[in-house]
Amino acid sequence: METAEAQKVIIEGLEKKKGKSKFYLKDFYAMLPDWKPREVNKLVNNMVQQEMLEYWSSGSTTLYGIKGAGKQGAAEEGEE
Amino acid sequence: MKHKTPLLDQLESGPWPSFVSDIKREAESRTKNAKGVDYQIPVDVCDDILGVLELTYVHKRTHWKHGGIVGVFGYGGGVIGRYCDQPEMFPGVAHFHTMRVNQPGGKYYSTEYLEKICDLWERRGSGITNMHGSTGDIILLGTHTPQLEEIFYELTHDIGQDLGGSGSNLRTPSDCLGKSRCEYACYDTQALCFDLTNEYQDYLHRPAFPYKFKFKFDGCPNCCVASIARADMSFIGTWKDDIRIDQKAVAAYVGGEIKPNAGAHSGRDWGAFDIQKEVIGLCPTGCMAWDGKKLTIDNPECTRCMHCINVMPRALKIGKETGISILVGAKAPILDGAQMGSLLIPFISAEPPYTEIKELIEKIWDYWMEEGKNRERLGELIKRKGFQKLLEATELEPVAQMVKEPRTNPYIFWKEDEVEGGFTRDIQEYRKYHLR
Known part of the structure; x- marks a missing residue:
């Protein structure tokens, strides 16, 4: 699968998920079962650089979400 | 002060140094601004941090929100977003993001360096630092979002x-x-730390794992950075040959000419040094003997506890054939309780370019990235799947040193291809000796 196609799979996969806006790296492994974890990791980190995704971090762990979706800045989950 | 803080004020009353006094001092200094600092975040940030903490004590609930999206471009770590949920009452700490700074090797820095860091943080942050955080970083506590890129630059x-x-x-x-x-250092900790920091920059600055992963480097088993208790991979200096003994110096310790522990306990009179009680009797494996003239050590029984060397550093020295023991899986007690590291590599040479060590690290990461659950530390994965699975992933043969408790952990699980003749038996041959 080419990079652009994989990116599309990820964005569509995230858009389908209801009720959650932030995802663990492992959730992306399941979306690209033929890819190795390191390749998926590189891909999603690149998608953050390209501003398709964004990080959310509690400080101890890091999650990913579609840029601008869900909890932003000082908001709480579920708030605009 | 901007806010009344009767509960916090009590924390200044004990005999110990108080963070409340420190923050009040910084708050006062910011208000006066005697140096004419061009503050880039609210001047009253320190007043407001005390105010929100007082409110937390009154309400007995936190007024900090959980986590955040903030960071600097290109990095997925190093900045931890923190927002206050009473921003109107405490505008100075509406944002109070933390920045983690990669501390210099061995925590060596010049006064000039510290002045620059402090000046930067006073101007663009709260002026409050934590020297150092549990992981070792210089922690800069409290700034606002628009400052992050400026500070990073x-x-x-x-x-x-x-x-x-x-x-x-x-x-x-x-x-x-x-x-x-x-003089106890068995390898160049700073060289290995620096090399791996550079080698794994991508992993340091962008998330790649199910959870946090820590390397720590201790030059000897005294473990001054406590790697054995905290690091997912601990690199602890050790030696293969014998402890070097200077019998004349041993006699000088016994005779009271040299102070034990390099005089570290000299603040009180503990009486004359008693080698039998204070060294021989405290050896955890009982591998030492003192006949009144000569100290002997049964070196194969030594577990490198370092006690005898610490007590008599001028008489006893680490061996000459030095390297590293690698332990894996230590962690603090968030889930499942605290765990100490388990020995994976009893001895490995620590010479640049550290190829073998890097190969091992990457095999462990591959295994953990594949098998680790979300928020599962390496130590928890090892516990869940068994140490043997880690040995398979790292392609290591089991050795006796890996067994922590031989009497309570005696089982070895063989695979069919490891057993001569396999698992299938000749039932006819078996029945010759055993009836149905």
Whole structure:
């Protein structure tokens, strides 16, 4: 699968998920079962650089979400 | 002060240094601004941090929100977003983000460096620091979102300083001062720490793992950075040959000419040094003997506890054939209780370019990235799947040193291809000796 196609799979996969806006790296492994974890990791980190995704971090762990979706800045989950 | 803080004020009343007094002093200094600092975040940030903490004590609930999206471009770690949920009451701490700075090796820095870091943080942050965090980083506490890129630019361009790790990244590697000052150091901790920090920059600055991952480097088994208790991979200096004994110096300790523990306990009269009671009797494996004239050590029984060397450093020295023991899986007690590291490599040479060590690290990461659950530390994965699975992943043969408790952990699970003749038996041959 080419990079652009994989990116599309990820964005569509995230858009389908209801009720959650932030995802663990492992959730992306399941979306690209033929890819190795390191390749998926590189891909999603690149998608953050390209501003398709964004990080959310509690400080101890890091999650990913579609840029601008869900909890932003000082908001709480579920708030605009 | 801007806010009344009767509960916090009590924390200044004991005999110990108080963070409340420190923050009040900084608050006062910011208000006066005697140096004419061009503050880039609210001047009353320190007043407001005390105010929100007082309110937390009154309400007995936190007024900090959980986590955040903030960071600097290109990095997925090093900045931890924190927002206050009473921003109107405490505007100075509406944002109070933390920045983690990758501390210099062995925590050596010049006064000039510290002044630059402090000046930067006074101007663009709260002025409050934590020297150092549990992982070892320099922690800069409290700034606002628009300052993050500015601070990162100044850190990297003016101070030659990088951010450290946070979140699901490789955390800032941390080392003891090693051979730069310590005669116990069995390898160059700073060289290995520096090499791996550079090798794994991508993992340090961008999340790659199910959870945090820590490397720590101790030059000897005294473990001054406590790698054995805290690091997912601990690199602890050790030696293969015998402890070197200077019998004349042993006699000098016994005769009271040299103070034990390099005089560290001289603040009180503990009586004359008793080698039998204070050294021989405390050896955990009982591998030492003193006949009144000569000290002997049964070296194969030594577990490198370092006690005898610490007590009589002028008489006993580490061996000459030095290297590293690698332990894996230590962690603090968030889930499942605290765990000490388990020995994976009893001895490995620590010479650049550290190829074998890097190959091992990457095999462990591959295994953990594949098998680890979300927020599962390496130590928890090893516990869940068994140490044997880690040995398979790292392609290591089991050795006796890996067995922690031989009497309670006696089982070896063989695979069919490891057993001569396999598992299938000739039933006819069996029945010759055993009836149905």
